[in-house]
Amino acid sequence: MGRRTFLSMAHPSKRQTPRVSRRKLLVAAGAAGTTGLAGCLGDDGGDEGDGGTDAVTTEQTMNRECSGVEPSLETAKSGEYSPLSRPLFTYPKVSALERPEVAAFARYWAERSSSDLVSQVGYVPNTEDGAQSLLDDLNSTISEAGGPAPGEEGELSGEINIAGSSTVFPVAEALAEEFQKDHSDVSISVQSTGSGGGFSNFFCPGKTAFNNASRPMKEEEKDLCRENDVEWFEMNVATDALTVVVNNDNDWAQCLTVSELEQIWKPDAAETWSDIHDGWPDEEIERHGAAETSGTFDYFTETIMGEEGRHTSDYSPTEQDNLIVQGVQGSQYAIGYFGFAYYSSNPDQVTAVAIEDES
Numbered sequence: 001m002g003r004r005t006f007l008s009m010a011h012p013s014k015r016q017t018p019r020v021s022r023r024k025l026l027v028a029a030g031a032a033g034t035t036g037l038a039g040c041l042g043d044d045g046g047d048e049g050d051g052g053t054d055a056v057t058t059e060q061t062m063n064r065e066c067s068g069v070e071p072s073l074e075t076a077k078s079g080e081y082s083p084l085s086r087p088l089f090t091y092p093k094v095s096a097l098e099r100p101e102v103a104a105f106a107r108y109w110a111e112r113s114s115s116d117l118v119s120q121v122g123y124v125p126n127t128e129d130g131a132q133s134l135l136d137d138l139n140s141t142i143s144e145a146g147g148p149a150p151g152e153e154g155e156l157s158g159e160i161n162i163a164g165s166s167t168v169f170p171v172a173e174a175l176a177e178e179f180q181k182d183h184s185d186v187s188i189s190v191q192s193t194g195s196g197g198g199f200s201n202f203f204c205p206g207k208t209a210f211n212n213a214s215r216p217m218k219e220e221e222k223d224l225c226r227e228n229d230v231e232w233f234e235m236n237v238a239t240d241a242l243t244v245v246v247n248n249d250n251d252w253a254q255c256l257t258v259s260e261l262e263q264i265w266k267p268d269a270a271e272t273w274s275d276i277h278d279g280w281p282d283e284e285i286e287r288h289g290a291a292e293t294s295g296t297f298d299y300f301t302e303t304i305m306g307e308e309g310r311h312t313s314d315y316s317p318t319e320q321d322n323l324i325v326q327g328v329q330g331s332q333y334a335i336g337y338f339g340f341a342y343y344s345s346n347p348d349q350v351t352a353v354a355i356e357d358e359s
Contacts, residue, residue, distance in 0.1 A: 066255035066256065066354070066356050067255075067356055068255035068256070068257075068353070068354030068355050068356040069082070069355055069356075069357075070352060070354045071084070071241035071242075071243045071340055071343070071352050071355075072241065072340075073122075073123070073241070073340075076239050076340070077124045077239065081241050081355065082355075082357045083258065083303050083304075083355075083359070084241060084242040084244075084300075085239060086214065086215065086239070086242055086299050086303075087216075087238075087239055087240075088123065088165070088167060088168050088171075088212075088213070088214055088237055088238045088239065088240050089168070089212070089214075089215075089216065089235060090162075090164075090211070090212045090213070090235045090237055091164075091203065091210065091211045091212075091213065091232045091233065091234055092106045092233050092235065093203065093208070093209050093232060094141060094144075094231040094233055095231065096210075097141065097142045097145045097147045097233070098145050098147045099147070099158065100148050100153040100154055100156055101153070101156045101157065101158045101160060101183070101186050102209050103142050103147040103148055103153060104148075104153040104156055104179075104183070105160055105179055105186070105188065106138055106142070106210075106233075106235070107135065107138060107139070107150065108175065108179050109235065110135040110235060110237075111131060111135055112131075112175060112178075113125060113126040113131045113134060113235075113237045113238065114128045114130065114131035117171070117174055117175065117178070118171055118237075118238050121170045121341050122170065122340050122342075122343075122345065123238040123239060123240050123339075123340065124238060124239035124241075126236070126237070126238065130236075134235060134236065134237075137233075138233065155185070156183045156185060156186050157185035157186060158185075158186060158187075159186075159187045160187070160188045160189070160209050160210070161189050161202075161207065161208040161209055162188065162189065162190045162191065162208060162209065162210040162211070162212065163190075163191040163193045163197075163198035163202040163207075163208045163210075163212070164191075164192075164193060164194070164195050164197075164198030164199070164202075164203070164212030164213055165192075165194065165195045165198065165212040165213050165214040165295050165296075166192040166193075166194060166290075166296070166320065166321055166338075166339075167214040167240060167296055167321075167338070167339035167341070168212035168213065168214060168237070169190060170341045171341070172190045172212055176188035176190055192319060192320070193293070193319065194290075194291060194293035194294040195211075195212070195213040195214055195293070195294060195295025195296075195298070196218075196292070196293040196295065196298070197293035197294075198211040198212065198213070199211055199213070199218075199224070199225075200221070200224065203225070203232075204221060204224040204225040204227075204228055204230050205230075206228055206230055211232075213295050214240065214295035214299060214339065215295040215296075215298050215299045217232065217234065218298075240340055240341075242296065242299060242300060242303075242337060242338075242339060242340070243338060243339065243343045243353075244261065244335065244336070244337045244353040244355065245324075245325075245335070245336050245337070245338075245350040245351060245352055245353060246328065246335050246350065246351050246353055247328055247329065247332045247350065248329075248349070248350065248351050249332040250333070250335075250351065252273065252277075252281065253273065253276075253280070253335070253353065254351060254353060254354065255353060255354040255355075255356060256353050256355060257356040257357075258304060258356070258357055258358055258359070259358060262304055262305055263275070263276055264276065264285060264287070264335060265300070265301075265305065265311060265312055266305050266310060266311070266312060267310060267311065267312055267313070269285070269312040270285060271285065273285055273333065281333065283332075284333060285334075285335060286316075286327070286331045286333050286334040286335070287312065287316065287334070287335055287336065288315065288316045288323070288327035288328055288334060289311075289316075289318075289324065289337050289338075290318070290324075290337070290338065291317040291318055291319050292309075292311075294319060296337070296338060296339065297311065297317075321338040321342040324336040324337070324338050324342070325338075325342060325346050325349055325350055328350045329350055335353075336350075
């Protein structure tokens with residue numbers, strides 16, 4: 001699904017007129033010379049079903065239009081879901097690629113980066129050409145590191161420790177499970193620590209063989225790795241549609257512009273929904289998002305606010321994306337963001353927001 005037009009009505013307070021039927025809103029909108037309804041419409045502005053049966057009031061006069069793109073594998077792949085489609089990475093430690101089990105798993109990941117398993121988890125796979133190019137570069141790195149040639153890894157055994165991004169975690173875990181089915185003497189441990197937490201606490205100190213990341217490695221992380229004589233190899237393993245979600249009972253902000261997202265998440269953020277638009281609920285915005293050690297936090301902050309670290313502290317931070325789902329699900333006035341895989345696993349529990357890129 002691509003771009004859709006959303007038309008917001010002024011939102012009645014709890015003491016005012018309740019929600020009205022979409023069919024009656026269509027009649028009212030037609031009488032006013034408009035062509036759509038509150039909420040989510042297709043491009044033809046058609047009615048998508050009836051709600052309640054209360055009368056239309058002047059307090060529900062349309063006051064905003066938003067033409068946004070909904071997150072999906074298709075819109076992330078096409079680049080239409082801008083600016084929140086992003087590459088995902090894993091970084092094997094070059095010295096660890098000498099070990100047959102590490103080299104074999106890295107090759108397995110590169111080969112499977114174009115497979116259906118990636119899309120089943122909730123991300124856009126690499127193209128077949130992209131996966132082959134990645135594998136070719138990886139094989140060259142393994143050879144330079146003194147690792148085994150393809151197909152010459154022998155009987156595999158040992159432990160592989162992986163830390164990093166909670167966004168990459170689902171696909172890393174799925175691949176590890178599949179790999180271990182064929183190599184039962186290999187034990188793979190995957191931790192969700194956040195991209196930055198993985199680099200600073202595990203990978204660059206030399207404690208793990210791989211670090212997953214939902215954004216490219218930072219210069220300070222590269223410096224830390226160099227200080228510890230840790231060399232890395234960057235693998236672009238998938239594409240994600242970073243997803244903003246609201247509560248299912250939120251019927252006013254199912255589409256947001258980038259500038260509206262900035263108002264919600266910047267350091268001096270809007271306090272209530274009515275601070276964003278008159279007519280939206282005069283209720284406090286409840287925010288749930290990624291912790292500062294997360295690559296999702298870094299990507300979202302730089303993309304939406306235009307500057308690293310420029311993010312409100314008035315929110316509930318976590319490295320566990322399932323907690324963001326629970327937080328948003330628990331309040332009508334909540335909003336959050338995380339990787340698309342966590343939304344695709346919970347599509348009925350929260351509502352994905354369409355994003356309008358004004359650039």
